[in-house]
Amino acid sequence: MTSTSAVDVDRSKRGRHQRERVKIKSDHPNAKKQKYDKAESRWAFLFISPFYVIFLIFGLAPIIFSVAVSFFNWNPLEEQQTFIGLQNFKDLVIDPIFWISVRNTFSIWFFSTIPQMFMAIGIASILRSPKLRGRVFWQTMLLLPNITSAIAIAVVFGQMFGRDFGIINILLSHINRGPVDWIENTLPSHIAIATMITWRWVGYNSLIFLASMNAISKDLYESADLDGASRFQQFRYVTLPQLKNTITFMVIVGTIGGLQVFAEPATLGGSYDGGTSNQFSTLTLYLFKQVAVNGTYGYAAAIGIGITVLVVIISAINFFITRRISGEGSK
């Protein structure tokens, strides 16, 4: 580092560097690993700074600002904003639509994440089958819904879920069921929205499952084969346990996505109300309504903080469950 290439380096500086290295050596038992000296580590800060600078401007600053806004009755067109202390939060706790939105968000999350998991594992297993022809084609096709805009999907599915002329109700009528009002009724509307989300993400998730399935050691299957395990038993006792980490990852990503559901309910209802009784209003939709329709930015910020609190709680639950699962794994 210091001796070979540094022909024209100032002697004294070089000497100091060497002294420092020596000092490190004497203090530190693992000093051999300490490859970089202080001057160079300063460069490291420069190189990692773009992320932090951008994060400060576009991440942290807005967060701090919106926390501040939540204490105001903030009307963007007024010159002066009124400080109202905790009033927005007091309103939020007793706001029935907020809690309906919480319920809807979790219900939609449940209907989109859980069935999707089973479907994705199933599709991935099919894609992995050696008998499948044109594998690359099928893998590519799976990603198509994912690169289609959520609004476009919502418009098309909105037509399919139409009460009177939607194809789903027409199909249901052939088995003497329905018609179901996919918008006015709470549970059907959640299922309709969850279907759109599933359609959009199931292919993507399948590919992730496929990748982690391919990473499972062949030896495991071979030994299972030798032990006389059937295909299904191999899937149940080899594939599934090996996918545990991926499943955890999916649940976390699905939860993040689930808390952000917006375009689907907005398009399905054609407004930011989420239906006449807010039966499919989600958290982000309700937040956005405060900004776009009501112009109550302070209350919107309070909802944002409410969502943050929920995320913290969910993350904590996730964390403990994940730790338990991985703890079991190591036994």
Added chain:
Amino acid sequence: MRKHLTRVRVMILGLASALVFGILTPSYATTTITVWTYGDVIDSTLVSEYEAAHPGIDIKAVNQGSPAAVKQKFQLYKNSSSVADVIVYETDDAGYFRHYGSLFKNLQNLPGASSLRSNYLPWRWNQGVAENGYLIGLPTDVGGLAVAYRKDLFAAAGLPTTPSKVAKLWNSSNTATAWGQFVTVGKRFQSAPKTKSNKKIKGFIDSSGTIFKAVLNQGTTKFYSGSNESLENSQLRSAFNIAANASTATPAIGARINPYGGSDWTPGLSSGAFAVTLAPAWQLDYIIHRAPASRGKWNITAAPGNGGNVGGSQLAIPKKAAHGTQAWDFISWYESPYAQLKMFKKRRLFPSASVLYKPGASCVGLSTGSGDSRTPALTSTDCHYIRNFSDPFFNNAKVGAIYADSALDLHSIPSGPLERQFTDAYQNQIGRLEAKKVTNVTTAWNKAVSDAKVISRRN
């Protein structure tokens, strides 16, 4: 040698590109006027005509998707020079923008503005006059309101089919009585025996909830009395009751198909799922284009009560707009009687420039604007066009005269910043009555009032 060749090549390339750019770049500087709009308020044909007459002006309409999106963008950019030169706001938001007049240019001070007022419907014009007296926006089209009905389905149910006879079914001069008659006709229609021709019927009217806004606009008070909120006034209650009465009728008269944004409306138009829709003029174009096969099956007649309106917008110029003068030149041309007549011919957008159809208005020879933007003088044919217009798609209904009368019948209604949210709060309860999620009208009313009060308190 090689070097020399390269230099020649560079020279040729340079010359060629200079030539190309010279041809492509116009010799004058281009001013771009940005318009934040939604839907199809800004029509490309009309914009092209304006641009052709004004070399150097480029109109850039940026569709924000919804009135709410335009509103939000304006909130964020109101103090920035990158705000649009023109914003489009829907009349439901008129009260909101009128409250913040100082954020807009006072158009009254711009050339030629003082003489424009008399050309327009007074109540539409006033939706662009701010509380501080500024003229902030020029009116686009007016929705008006009429009943579009299916002749074939009326006949199958034993109802009269000619417009004058249909209008007589609900012609009481009292608004509440007239709508009551309308509901009675709906019940009669629903009780008629199902035959082969009307078996696809889901309801008499597409959505009985649309009645609420229609009735509200026929009155003189909505949610404000002067500049104070008035959330329980008698006109509001009466409009709510009329709509609630229609929504809870037995047999149900509504097909619960929302004409504004629902996915079932377009197929319902063609298949005959409903016999009636309360149609603002701009909706006629939707029927023509979305259900071309139903040509000749529809007819149009006056709506119950006096007049009516749904929709319409205003074009306004933010205070910080970079090209205010040019923007004014554009909007005063774009909303001139001349241009509005063109939009009526092309898309049935009904002019708010009442000079085109108001009895006794002096329209012949009228030309607005100044300099390049002076519109051609209107001829006698132009001035009689709307009153005489009958629409072949709708069995030659006298569309022009019907909408003219409905628009002329309306009054200015005091509005305020929360009008849109209040409308939503009451409309939602009508929707819940319609969907039978609540059955008691008083319960629904109380919920609407309390929701509106929450909105009011939070703002």
